[in-house]
Amino acid sequence: MISFVGAGPGAADLITVRGRDRLAAADVVVWASSLVPAVLLEGVPPTATVHDSATMTLEDVLAVYAAVPPDAAVVRLHSGDPCLYGAIHEQIDWCLANDRPFEIVPGVSSLGAAAAVAGRELTVPGVAQAVVVTRLGGRTNDSMPPGQTPAALAAAGATMAVFLSAARPTELVAELLSATSAYDEHTPACVVVRASQPGERVVTTTVGELAGTMESLGARTTTLVLVGPALAAGGRRSRLYAPDFAHAHRRRSVPGTTSGRPA
Numbered sequence: 001m002i003s004f005v006g007a008g009p010g011a012a013d014l015i016t017v018r019g020r021d022r023l024a025a026a027d028v029v030v031w032a033s034s035l036v037p038a039v040l041l042e043g044v045p046p047t048a049t050v051h052d053s054a055t056m057t058l059e060d061v062l063a064v065y066a067a068v069p070p071d072a073a074v075v076r077l078h079s080g081d082p083c084l085y086g087a088i089h090e091q092i093d094w095c096l097a098n099d100r101p102f103e104i105v106p107g108v109s110s111l112g113a114a115a116a117v118a119g120r121e122l123t124v125p126g127v128a129q130a131v132v133v134t135r136l137g138g139r140t141n142d143s144m145p146p147g148q149t150p151a152a153l154a155a156a157g158a159t160m161a162v163f164l165s166a167a168r169p170t171e172l173v174a175e176l177l178s179a180t181s182a183y184d185e186h187t188p189a190c191v192v193v194r195a196s197q198p199g200e201r202v203v204t205t206t207v208g209e210l211a212g213t214m215e216s217l218g219a220r221t222t223t224l225v226l227v228g229p230a231l232a233a234g235g236r237r238s239r240l241y242a243p244d245f246a247h248a249h250r251r252r253s254v255p256g257t258t259s260g261r262p263a
């Protein structure tokens, strides 16, 4: 079995229990030292073979998979959640083409970790009910489909999480303030560097101040930028928890419960 495991944002206690179990039972581990702190490997058995993908191509990684029997416990450890910018699709296609069993073990994405550090909900009623995950087109610019750039998506005015873009703050701000953007220079923004890791930094700012903030932080990697009005305090309270709002699990105006434990 090849397990694509989300390592979480970096703190050793933010990997899932399932992910930690897969690492503890691994025969082979492939991990990216450039993205995943070494502390995540502490539970890997000394008998396991460990490869650092930072120096490997996709072909090198696939050769590791091909060299072990299908029942070997292989863990491919990805930062955050593997489904976001994890480049797992091409590995999964190889598994399908080669009849190799695989699973995906989800992880805590830096998206959730950054929101936690910022101390904000990303979906505030009446303010933002959509979260857009994107990035600047980069050296792999041809991988950016038209209409999915920060500039294009800024028109929605939703909460935006910008990955992989810390090295180009001026370009990012130009996109956030594009002609069709619903943001303006006063729109709240938050820069989170190394969420959950040693050296964690969080700075709340505005789109107008964002480039200067990012430049003064000097972080070019492991940085997530959150943008949107939901990042400011205030907003409408949720109807779901209003006393006069009934639903299948709660009658209207019940003054507290005796126990919240499952029956």
Ligand SMILES: C[S@@+](CC[C@H](N)C(=O)[O-])C[C@H]1O[C@@H](n2cnc3c(N)ncnc32)[C@H](O)[C@@H]1O
Binding pocket: 009, 010, 078, 079, 080, 081, 082, 083, 084, 085, 086, 108, 109, 110, 111, 113, 114, 162, 163, 164, 165, 192, 193, 194, 195, 196, 197, 221, 222, 223, 224
């Ligand atoms: C290759 S992507 C992987 C994203 C990952 N799959 C996830 O779910 O967080 C790497 C980018 O994720 C973001 N990132 C990953 N870990 C982070 C952290 N601990 N703090 C802030 N940003 C992080 C940064 O934007 C970084 O450039």
